[in-house]
Amino acid sequence: MKKITSVAAAVALMGGMAYAKEVKIGVVLPMSGGVAAFGETSKKGLDIAYEQKHTLSNGDTITLVPVDDRSDKVEAATAVKKLLDKDKVTVILGEVASSNSMAMAPIAEKAKTPMITHASTNPKVTKDRKYVTRACFIDPFQGAVMAKYALDNGLKTAVLVTDAKQDYSVGLSKAFKKAYEAAGGKIVKTILINSGDKDFNAQVAAIKAANPGIIAFTGYYNEAALLAKQARNMGVNTPFIGADGVGFPELIKIAGKAAEGFMYTDHFNEAAATSPEAKAYVEAYHKKYNKPADSMGALAADAYGMIMQAMNKCIADKKASDDKECINTNLRNTKDYKGITGNITINKEGNAVKSAVVNAVKDGKFAYKTTVNP
Numbered sequence: 001m002k003k004i005t006s007v008a009a010a011v012a013l014m015g016g017m018a019y020a021k022e023v024k025i026g027v028v029l030p031m032s033g034g035v036a037a038f039g040e041t042s043k044k045g046l047d048i049a050y051e052q053k054h055t056l057s058n059g060d061t062i063t064l065v066p067v068d069d070r071s072d073k074v075e076a077a078t079a080v081k082k083l084l085d086k087d088k089v090t091v092i093l094g095e096v097a098s099s100n101s102m103a104m105a106p107i108a109e110k111a112k113t114p115m116i117t118h119a120s121t122n123p124k125v126t127k128d129r130k131y132v133t134r135a136c137f138i139d140p141f142q143g144a145v146m147a148k149y150a151l152d153n154g155l156k157t158a159v160l161v162t163d164a165k166q167d168y169s170v171g172l173s174k175a176f177k178k179a180y181e182a183a184g185g186k187i188v189k190t191i192l193i194n195s196g197d198k199d200f201n202a203q204v205a206a207i208k209a210a211n212p213g214i215i216a217f218t219g220y221y222n223e224a225a226l227l228a229k230q231a232r233n234m235g236v237n238t239p240f241i242g243a244d245g246v247g248f249p250e251l252i253k254i255a256g257k258a259a260e261g262f263m264y265t266d267h268f269n270e271a272a273a274t275s276p277e278a279k280a281y282v283e284a285y286h287k288k289y290n291k292p293a294d295s296m297g298a299l300a301a302d303a304y305g306m307i308m309q310a311m312n313k314c315i316a317d318k319k320a321s322d323d324k325e326c327i328n329t330n331l332r333n334t335k336d337y338k339g340i341t342g343n344i345t346i347n348k349e350g351n352a353v354k355s356a357v358v359n360a361v362k363d364g365k366f367a368y369k370t371t372v373n374p
Contacts, residue, residue, distance in 0.1 A: 020058065020059035020060045020061060021060050021061075021321075021322070022060070022061055022062075022063050023056070023060050023061070023062055023063070023090050023311065023321050023322045024062075024063050024064075024065050024087060024088065024089040024090055025062060025063070025064050025065065025089060025090065025091045025092075025093055025304075025307060026065045026067065026079075026080070026083030026084075026087060026089035026091070026092045026093065026094075027043075027046065027064050027065065027066040027067065027092075027093045027094055028066075028067050028069050028076055028079045028080060028083070028092065028093070028094030028095050028100075028104060029042050029043055029066065029067075029068065029069070029094055029095065029096065030068070030069055030070065030071035030072075030095070030096060030097065030100070031043065031066075031068035031070075032068055032070050032071065033069075033070040033071025033072060034071040034195060034196065034220075034222065035071045035096065035097055035220055035221075035222075036071060037221065037248045037249075037250050038096040038097065038119070038248075038296055039068070039071075039096065041248070041294050041296040041297045042096060042118065042119070042296045042297060042299070042300040043066070043297075043300070044285070044288075044289060044297045045281075045285070045293070045294075045296065045297020045298055045299070045300040045301040046064070046093075046297070046300040046301060046304055047288075048281060048284050048285055048288060048297070048301055049281075049300070049301035049304045049305060050062070050064060050304065051284075052284065053308065056308070056311055056312055056315060056321050057312045057315050057316070058315045058321060060311075060315075060321045060322075062308070065083060065087045065089055067079040067082065067083060069094075069095065069100060071097070071100075072100070073097075073099045073100045073102070073103035074103070076094075076095055076100035076101075076103050076104050077103040077104060077107060079104075080092060080104045080107045080108060080115075081107060084107070084108075084111050084113060089113070090113070090114075090322040090324060090327065091113065091114050091115070091116070091307050091324075091327060092104065092108050092113060092114070092115040092116070093115075093116055093117075093118065093300070093303055093304065093307065094115075094117060094118070095117060095119075095120060096117075096118070096119045096120065096296065097120065097166070097168060098120040098121060098122035098124070098125055098166070098167045098168040098171070099166060099167045099168065100120075101117045101120035101122075101125045101132075102120075102122065102124055102125055102167060105125060105126075105129055105132045108131055108132060109129050109130065109131050109132060112131055112324060112325070112328075113131060113324055114131050114133070114307075114310075114324060114327050114328035114331055115131060115132045115133070116132075116133045116134065116135060116303045116306065116307060116331060117132070117133075117134045117135070117136070117303070118134070118135045118136060118296075118299040118300045118302065118303035119135075119136050119244070119267075119295075119296055119299050119300075120134060120136070120168070121134075121136055121137065121138050121139045121142055121168060121171075121172070121243075121244065122138070122139055122167050122168050122171040122172075123138050123139060123140065123171065123349075123351070124167065124171070126349055126350040126351055127349070129350060130328070130332075131328050132350055133306075133328075133331045133332055133334075133346055133350040134350065134351055134352055135299055135302045135303040135306060135339070135341075135344060135352055136244075136267055136299055136341075136352055136354075137267070137351070137352055137353070137354055137356060137374070138351050139168070139171045139172045139174075139175045139243075140175045140178075140179075141175075141356065141374060142172065142175065142243050142244065142265050142356060143172050143173075143174070143175025143176035143177075143178070143179055143243075144175065144176075144179040145265045145356045145358065145372045146176050146179075146180075146216060146241055146242075146243060146265050147176050147179035147180035147183060147185060148179070148183065148372070149241065149263065149265070149358050149370075149372075150180065150185065150213075150214050150216070150241055151180070151183050151184065151185055154213070155185075155213035155214040155239065156184065156185050156186065156213055157185070157186050157187075157188050157211075157212045157213045157214075158180060158185060158186070158187055158188065158212050158213065158214045158215070158216045159187075159188060159189045159190075159191060159206075159207050159210050159212040159214075159215050159216070159238075160173055160176065160177060160187050160189070160190045160191070160216045160218070161190075161191045161193060161203070161207075161215060161216065161217045161218065161219065161227065162190065162191070162192055162193070162218055162219070163192075163193055163194065163195055163218065163219035163220070163223060164192045164193070164194055165194050165195045165196075166195060166219060166220070168218075168219075168220075168245060169218040169219045169220075169245075172218040172243055173190075173216075173218045176216050176218065180216075188210045188211075188212050189206060189207070189210040189212070191203050191206055191207065193219065193223055193227070195219070195220070195222075195223065197223060197226075198226060199230075200223075200226060200227045200230045200231075201230060201234070203227065204227070204230050204231045204234045204236055205234070207231065207236055207238065208234065208235070208236050211238075212238055213238070213239075214238060214239050214240070214241055215231070215238050215239070215240045215241070216241055216242075217240055217241070217242040217246065218242065218243060218245075219242075219245060219246075220245040220246065221245065221246045221247075221248045221250050221251045221254075222250065222254065224240070224242055224245075224246040224251055224255075224262070225250065225251045225252075225253075225254035225255035225258075225259065226254065226255070228240055228251075228255045228258045228259055228262060229254065229255045229256065229258040229259075231258070232257075232258040233258075239261055239262075239263065240261070240262045240263065241262075241263045241264065241265075242262065242263070242264040242265075243264055243265045243266075244264070244265060244266050244267060244295060246262070246264050247264050247266045247294070247295060247359060247366060248294070248296075251361070252361060252364055252365075252366075257364075259361045259364075260361050260362070260363075260364070261360060261361060261362075262360065262361045263358060263359070263360040263369070264358070264359055264360070265356050265357070265358055265359075265372075266295045266356065266357050266358075266359050267295040267298065267299055267341045267354075267356065267357070268293075268294070268295040268298040268299070268340065268341040268342075268357065269295075269357045269359055269366070269368040270282045270292055270293045271367075271368035272357055272368050272371055273293075273340070275338060275340075275342075277338050277339065277340055278298075278340045278341075281293065281298065281301060281340045285297065292366075295341070298340040298341050299341055301340050302337075302339040302340050302341050302344065305337070305339065305340075306331060306334055306337055306339075306344070307327070307331070309330070309334070309337065310326075310327045310328075310330035310331045310334070311327055311330075313326075313330045314326040314327060314330060331346065332346055332350060333346070334346040339354075341354065342354045342355050353374050354374065355371050355372060355373045355374065356371070356372050356374075357369075357370070357371050357372070358370050358371075358372065
């Protein structure tokens with residue numbers, strides 16, 4: 001007989017008595033290290049979603065098993081092995097950074113365990129994978145949105161800044177360049193940086209000499225903030241545009257007034273949250289944390305909701321809530337899921353087809369500008 005884990009665990013089933021079971025979701029996030037802000041805010045959103053619902057339709061209960069990968073891809077791979085071999089999880093949720101998700105994906109794939117990343121946008125994360133899905137759009141779409149917004153605002157020349165250490169940045173740069181040049185824009189210079197760099201004076205001097213209409217930055221918030229601050233200090237007032245890797249409070253905390261006007265594409269802005277699901281989430285987030293809801297938290301909540309929906313569909317089809325093949329099939333067949341970040345449909349490559357928003361720093365806050373549909 002299975003162990004009863006709670007008083008509420010017993011449920012009536014088909015005229016007999018069965019016991020609800022615990023279904024484990026492994027959660028791999030960067031709670032420390034270089035992109036810890038990603039993990040911290042993802043966990044906040046995930047906690048909101050979990051508090052709202054963690055019991056399946058048959059009475060089975062969800063348990064989250066979180067692991068900190070310290071913003072490191074080797075640690076991320078180790079975390080997945082631990083979750084599978086020791087904790088015996090049914091699903092993996094994570095990671096944020098594409099490099100880390102790409103380190104995790106082959107392990108989940110080999111174990112035939114469904115993995116859903118809520119925020120990794122590099123196309124390689126899901127490429128040729130059967131068991132890896134994502135709740136976010138991919139870089140070719142995000143890069144095209146960046147390019148279109150820049151050109152729509154008359155910014156026809158760009159310096160492209162790429163973080164050579166991040167697969168996310170390299171892929172996003174290629175996507176931006178392709179879309180920008182195809183629509184008539186010109187990349188006047190490409191500049192490479194590395195995660196962890198602090199001194200960007202040489203890069204700023206090169207940007208100043210190139211005199212572009214816009215600086216397209218494809219890395220993460222730490223380097224974006226330092227580059228923007230040093231650029232403004234050296235008299236470079238060229239506008240910046242980035243993507244979802246920069247839209248965090250740390251951008252403003254580090255860069256200060258130099259962050260003003262920094263534009264970026266993102267997955268969510270509560271100002272554009274109009275659905276009942278999004279409004280309920282925003283209300284709960286404000287009540288719990290007393291601050292605006294952000295995209296990473298909303299994406300994590302959506303990924304969790306998609307897992308719950310997939311498990312409940314398995315139950316409705318008379319299958320076990322922890323049937324990995326069934327859960328994976330349902331995740332990959334997600335259609336028009338009413339998420340916090342918008343309606344989500346998963347295509348045949350395992351990628352989410354959904355809208356993007358464009359935000360900008362205004363008066364020291366992130367302000368919503370527009371929504372772009374796929």
